[in-house]
Amino acid sequence: MTTMARRIAGTGSFYSAVVLLVLFAAFPFYWMLITTFKQDGDLYNLQSIPYWFNESPTMEHIDYLFTDTLFLRWLGNSALIGVCVVAITLVVSLPAGYSLARMPGRAAENLGIGIFLTYLVPPTLLFLPLSRVISLLGLQDSLWSLVLVYPTFTIPFCTWLLMGFFKSVPREIDEAAIVDGCTMVGAFVKTILPLSLPAILTVIIFAFTLTMQEFVYALTFISSSDQKPITLGVATDLVRGDVYYWGELMGAALISSIPVAIAYNLFLDRFISGITGGAVKG
């Protein structure tokens, strides 16, 4: 083969791989999109091609979602829970991750592993004891029960993530601040926090998406429609017995995934780049 031909073959296989991957990732979204705007007749007609509109698109499902269900309320609930959980997670995980990263000796490592292990205990096991706690606190059937429970899995995960990141920040930087007149907390706030913005952003997005997609706890603790987060509301109020409101289901899923997709694309890339360069020699 000539060099030219080889290069074309190289780029060709590269782009076909990319295209395959994009198709794989984007297909569910495409499916959600067209299902949302299809008429019911089109959806249930086995003779028509499922990949495109066979009858004209319609807004009826979206209308139904916004006027006849508590969709907006659910979205609001999810956002409220997400914001509260993220705040609680940051307040606990930042100092915990920093302490673990700077603790001398092997104890820190074992503690870190221990904390991560608690993340691996599945909610399907934990909801039993936790539901007892929730009812003791009188929080049953309230979205605040979720604000209380979700940090049980976001905190271990985010503490672990932050610990790893803080370890990668050379300790000379915060030690220099401590020698230069800061308290431990001062050094953390003035040097480690600004350097960790990418990690903190990652943690915020992770914690937020983890709470947005949680289902088991929501299902066990909440039954009133107006307290439900989006995951639960959609799945319980738009599936009635064996009747699936496909158009509404897909529309709700699509709309609630948009903010997360935007958050990922806008922030993550921009912040993950060598901010720590030049701190130490070499």
Add this chain to the structure above:
Amino acid sequence: MAAVAARHIRKQFGDVFAVNDISLSVNDGEFLVLLGPSGCGKTTFLRILAGLESQTSGDILIGGENVNEVPPRARGIAMVFQSYGLYPHLSVFNNIAFPLKTQNTPRDELRRKVDWAMRLLSIDHLSSRRPRQLSGGERQRVALARALVREPTVFLLDEPLSNLDAKLRTSARSELKQFQQTVRTSTVYVTHDQVEAMGMGDRIAVIDHGQLRQIGTPTEIYDQPADEFVATFLGTPPMNLVEREGGSLGFRPEHFLPREMLNGSALAEMPFRIDRMEYLGSERILYGEIEGRPSKRIVTAKLPAHAASDQLRAGDRHAFAVRCSELHYFDREGRRTREGAVQ
């Protein structure tokens, strides 16, 4: 009065002692060098002085006060880390201003001090750059400037020149020393480079395996090494050690010369068999062994290049000698003993 004093400092990591019973004091305005091989505990000792690491036992005194319980920020020290520890998210100006800001220095005073420090170290043209946009030498000067603006009681410097290339290091060495003489701040300077130590230190503390082997002026350390470790750690090539009854006998390569180059009477003559020669421009290094006097290492002689040694060839046997006044005696434990005690 001693600016800093350490009393019986020990530091244990697991079951090893990184610092094992070091006592020393730094006089006011003095430039004290801590010299020792890699891993001997220099950094650990410096971090204990700074308060970043707590000692297992012992006391630290700064300005006469026991500071065991005083946090680093209140010890009146400024430190330059082995890896500088600059704040990557701040400009050079803000890096240097950082210690002043934590002390709530008024704005115009802060400006004045930072400008002064930047001019002193000739980095004023870099004030708006970030650390990652600086060369190693520039970073080192920023770190120094940051240490300097606080007007500390003591400077603690951990191998600040180790990252510079040989040429820059030479000039930085003299700049640093000159700078210290201007500000007259007591300084503890860590290095494993004996040339730096000899050239810069008012006194040198030689450390090995966490223990203080000797402390003294460069001349004392070089001319009267307290033990075999100090004797062989300093000097290139290091001091020759040959066996003798009851210990060993040491002499520096530059004192080990062909018999005919030495006059006077009190000479110790030794037949030297030359195995190899190296010509280094200004001098000539001869490697070989002394017949009848076993040695753990190859014996070296350092001769001026132009000397009569021109006729010496590898493979030759030649009568060499050392002035008796330039012989060092060590006992079986390697400690220096009074000369001629046992011969």
